[in-house]
Amino acid sequence: MTEDAVTATALTKTYPGASTPAVDRMTFSVPSGQSIGLLGPNGAGKTTLLKLVCGVSPPTSGQILVHGAAPDGAAQRDLAVVHQSGPFDMMLTVRDNLRIAAGFRGLSWRRVRTRAAALLDEFDLAGKSDDLVFTLSGGQRRRLQVVRALLRVPRLLLLDEPSAGLDVEGRRRVWDLLDDLRRTHGLTLVWTSHHMDELERNCERILVVQHGRILRDGSSEQLKDEAGQVTAELRTGSPDDWAAVAECARLTGLAPEYRGELFVLTGDDLRRRLPALIAALTERQVAIESVALTSSSLEDAFLALTRAEVSNR
Template sequence: MTPAVTVVDAVKRYRDSDHNAVDGITFDIQTGQVVGILGPNGAGKSTLIKLICGVMPPTSGAVAIFGADPADYRIRRDLGAVHQTTSFDMMLPVLDNLRIAAAFRGLRWQSVRSHVDSLLAAFNLVSCVDQLVFTLSGGQQRRLQVVRALLRVPRLLLLDEPSAGMDVAGRRLVWQLLDEITAGYGTTVLWTSHNIDELERKCEQVLVINRGRLVEYASPTELVDRFGQSHLAIRPALADHGPRIVEFAACAGLHGEAGTGVVRLSGPDVADRLPGLLATLWEHGVGVVSVEVRRTSLEDVFMKLTAEEADREEVGSVA
């Protein structure tokens, strides 16, 4: 099957810039996948989104959507996009902006009106339809962008910080709608966000980008397993048993620190070593009230990966 998105050695350098905003990135996204793009400010995320949706061509390399040029208007009809910057006519009402957007996409207003009404209701915008767009809050304008992107259900949906400026309720509405269109229509979603937690929850794969280059491309679970670490938090039955737990943990090849009322353990395969450690503690009369396994988050892994990339850049520039 032809991938939904194909990027091959894509490079984008803006005029008068001394570096590539996108620097030789290659990856595929399969149809129906939900993929996140994760990177610090200036990493090239928005530029990559613009290349994929055909807003601008790459300086070199190739980008394709379902095997075709993203600038092809026939392909762009199957594309929905929410960019970081709004492009509404601020002096027109909400409904007029949506009518104009439908016309630009070749959609008859009467044929999509009921769908639009459903989207407006889902995003709590029904009461705003007659308001001038400039009177909407930032979160409402963001939700209106999502409604506009979904005037027809796209085969590919590109989201550049879709929940920026939204409250918790607004973010959950976006999550729920994405669940519905991916499950119901098999829509492929490519999604950038500074909210790492939502990418970890919602994305099957994550592209980690830094300084225009692809650092890693894997599932959130795989990234955490490869670059993260699990920790144990053990609460002893008696406070003075903390040092003894640390002692027995050392014999099991684990590093331990006894804090106030809790012992924190770390080391290779810490969760796998836990049953043996608990058996040893039981044999020696060391009681345990509770055990909690704490895994490194995707945010921790992201910070580690981007820091390592920055260190390599610094070493390379010195050399």
């Protein structure tokens, strides 16, 4: 059985003087090789959670394990972080900053400089090695953070808003490289982002976080189905099929509506009920020309979940 990359049990962090915890009794696990996203408004506890995972902030109570051990020592050597703000010395060159980063991680510059050069080239920074970091653009510094984190391929990579300041091409380049690392090395990813499309594309699971707690844990499709509305648009050969469609829909627990050449179906568990409806219509020899599923966006689902949580407090 593969060991989980991250395991949190009743994990709590309360800062001195704070009236409420920044992380409040979170319990979850991240299997090795999985990619999960943390989605929540500012102040929800996402960054604090990452600090607990990488071991730079101790929990007030509860437990956090990284590959089965406390996040210190050997466990820290197996993870890397892309921070919201770059941990650079602005008055040193790109090369010197990478040399320092390698030293902090116990890496010999002689051994990693070839990899560093390849990563700089990958992120369009090859000609910047001798440039002082303060002369780089915001997007270039962001890409340099990713290079810094990947000087050694970690088992666990924490990404705190990795696309902030990047243009579309830069974002795609980061995504493609992370895809390649996951396929090649079985890398585990935990990242926060305000870009909904980034989490939808790259994460198998999304934890919706609010007020330090996990509101929901599931795939983007599960979250959209639960908090948003899923509809099916069914087109048949004739509007005369309405009676048959309406009857079969109700028998399968769905609500039908006729909207100008389309039968629109809604209801709980629509995805699961739809095959039974199609089978019933086929048995009645109703010619089905097309079926299209539509659902709310992840943004709609996120807003519905967080607003519902606020109203219930």
